[in-house]
Amino acid sequence: MMSQNGQFRSYGDGAILVAAFSAEGRRYDAHRHAEHQLAWASSGMLTVTSAAGTWVLPPARALWIPAGTEHAMDADRHTTVCCPYFGEGRGPRWTRPTVVAIGALARELILHLAAAELAAAARRRAEGVLLDQLAEVPVTTIAVPMPRDPRALAVARAVVDDPADDATLEMWGRRAGAAVRTLARLFPAETGMTFGRWRTQVRLRAALPLLAAGLPVATVARRVGYATPSAFVAVFRKVTGVPPATYFTNRSPSPQDRDRR
Structure with a gap:
């Protein structure tokens, strides 16, 4: 267990x-x-970022992070973290960050292992069941690489701060004191995306915590810069392969879902 001062208590025997x-x-x-x-x-929401992408994790999801993987983590308000750590050679052999579903059984097992003083044999049995529960959930990560050039970086940071701002690249250039042609060249060169596509990624990434918090799609669309919910849904589905309403579920969209969205 990790106490409030961040110290582990080891149970030994791996x-x-x-x-x-x-x-x-x-x-x-x-x-x-x-x-x-x-x-x-176990409550609230985590956002984990690595070189491979950004993942927003409500309590129904977790992220397997292989040993040695550099990552940052942000906790929303009212968030309680409950993270199992596995020694080398234990658990799935995934070599990249992998999203898994956390159902009722996995949830209770993690909380049980965090709180209970268990005999070694009982602990091993509970751990074995937990490991059996870890199944990958296919999701599309939304990567937002940042440019390095100071002029493009200034624009990028401003867009991230306010993704709903619908200013054109020329307008952003005037604000940042950079020529629009320079910015139009820098974004593909340094992020691998045109400015328009890059801003779409920013908006979709900004939408994920709002969707995970249960906000209506229409509200999320407005907050991240889309004039209509249908426009937001169309772009979201094009990028992720699923409509916003099913992104945080552990199932594929049904024909009924597609009809509704």
Whole structure:
């Protein structure tokens, strides 16, 4: 267990360690663990960022982070973190960050292992069942690479701060004191995307915490810069393969879902 001062209590014999603590509104800058980590919040929401992308994790999802993977983590308000750590050689053999579903059984097992003083045999049995529950949930990550050039970076940071701002690249250039042609060249060169496509990624990434919090699609669309919910849904589905309403469910969209969205 990890106490409020961040110390582990080891159960020995290669047992899973579980860190449980309140992390309301905190950010954990880029770091690595020697162990595999299952990043999960029993309440609230976590956002994990690595070179491979950004993942928004409500309590129904967790992220398997292989040992040695650099990542940063942001906790929303009212968030309680409860992260199991697995020694090398334990758990799935995923070599990249992988989203998993956390159902009722997995949830109770993690909380049980975090809180209970268990005999070694009972702990091993509970750990084995938890490991059996870890199944990958296919999701599309939404990557937002930042440019390096100071002129493009200034524009990029402003867009991230206010994704709903619908200013054109020329308008952004005037604000940043940069020529529009320069910015139009820098974004593809340094992010691999045109400015328009890059801003779409920013808007969709900004939408994920709002969707995970249960806000209506129409509200989310407006907050991230779309004039109509239908326009937002169309772009979201094109990029992720699913409509916003099913992104945080652990199932594929049905024909009825497609008809409704």
